[in-house]
Amino acid sequence: MDLSIALLIYFVKETLSSQAPEDLTMNQIPAYDMDEHARRERLPTVREAYARQFRKDFILFLELRAKELVPGGRMVVSLVGRPSNVKASKFFHLWETLVQILSVMALEGVIDKAKFDSFYVPVYGPSGEELREIIQDEGSFSIRDMRVYDATTDMDSMLFTPSSFVNYLRAIFEPIIVEHFGEVMDEFVRTAERRWSLEGSMQNERARNP
Template sequence: MASEQMVHMSQGQGETSYARNSSFQKAEQNRMKSLIEAVIAELCGSRSTLLTGKIVIADLGCSSGPNALALVSTAINAIHSQCVHLQQPPPEVCVLLNDLPDNDFNTVVKSLVTLRQSKDPVVLTGVIPGSFYERLFTSDSLHLVCASNSLQWLSKAPEDLTRNHIPVFDTDEHVRRERFPLVREAYAHQFRNDFTLFLELRAKELVSGGRMVISLVGTCSDVIASKFFLFPGIVAQILSAMVAEGAIDKAKFDSFYVPVHGPSGEEVREIIEEEGSFSIREMRAHDPTTEMNTALSTPRKFVNNLRALFEPIIVQHFGDIMDEFVRTAELHWSLDPDGSLQEERTRTSRAMLVVSLAKLH
């Protein structure tokens, strides 16, 4: 099933909503700030020929809550500061926010009012529902594209696995370990296809010399980690425990695929260079352990973060099992008899990848 049909963060403003459980994502957006400011300085520079009195900025995968406007607000503030510094009138700014149709756009639209109240620069806004694995904007219309914490989500689960009914996370540990390289390769192949398509589409929509600043959850290197990608791996462990208890059907569990892949920096660089539409201006990788440990520091935070990210996917596949899922997750946290959760958190070679790209002429 294509991820665009099921992937969205938990809506609203409640305790388990994405809006209330996205501190980790906010910390990562803050790390993108300097790159966005550098891009704006180039776009608005005194010798820049890219702008003709206007700048169009798109945030792809904006989600909802306090983080939805973070990247575009950084860009708008940078535009204002740059124009004051150069003593030139600011361009008109058009801000376009994109996410999948099931995103909580009601909350997003209300928050856009604050941007539209800006007088200097003039800010116009719009919402574009749809998958960023399809065309979203007219050709040569965008100056800056941002995407934060979203490109690790795939367009769909790998067909090599779904077509051949190969479970991602077998309840038998020996089988799971033997199958892991096959599973990871299938996910890496799907990511390569999706990310290549993403670059091709954005190259059509950006003006010549336009810029992109993207971040995604990945891994430190091409060395295959001994455990699965952190959050889906934890969810799979919890669901596996529920299978053992008879709370969910094993066949149903075996057909559950989370469309997420954490690429290495080498994977990302190789795909960008092979696709050929962009040059890499800067690429950073850092260990998000501190922010992640804060987000998962108590049983309540742990469960709420999992629900904010995965509840819609879980409920769509298994039905309303969240009460049992919460109970099992809390038990998983409090007992953790074999240290599997702690091992998952310490041995997964996770990294946050941030890349600044320029469209080639």
């Protein structure tokens, strides 16, 4: 069976990962520690845990889809990813941005600190090389075509404002945030816009994470 893959390096509402990595939750390792030194030390552990979880979930996904397709059938998979096999120093920028806002809310007492520490979003962006290796190891599919597409290339920087970006985050993560913390999205938006507006950091953030 053939498999075509387009990696969309952009914002998506779904990911193939089904749950937070068990080795993180069992060892009570937060996905994001508000202490920067601890966060940097734990980053490789967190990143590798998410990579293992993605591999496990994606193999299961391929196995189940292989049972559904007729011999000779084809499937197209589109998912968030990263453009190279080099792991970024920040394991996933969209996740970083989200939890930085939530960490401010936790420090200000808007959300419960214990709930923040237990908050995991199972998002992982694999590289094309990583996907190819998983698909070949699983063995159900042959790859017909694989492409990486950066949907932000043609984005008008004048339209990329704190308000527009926080609305992207809200559209993606609101159901998960509300389920875990309750109805806090209005404060989430205010905190994010205040952070970027007061610090003037929106363009700096874009420069660091194009």
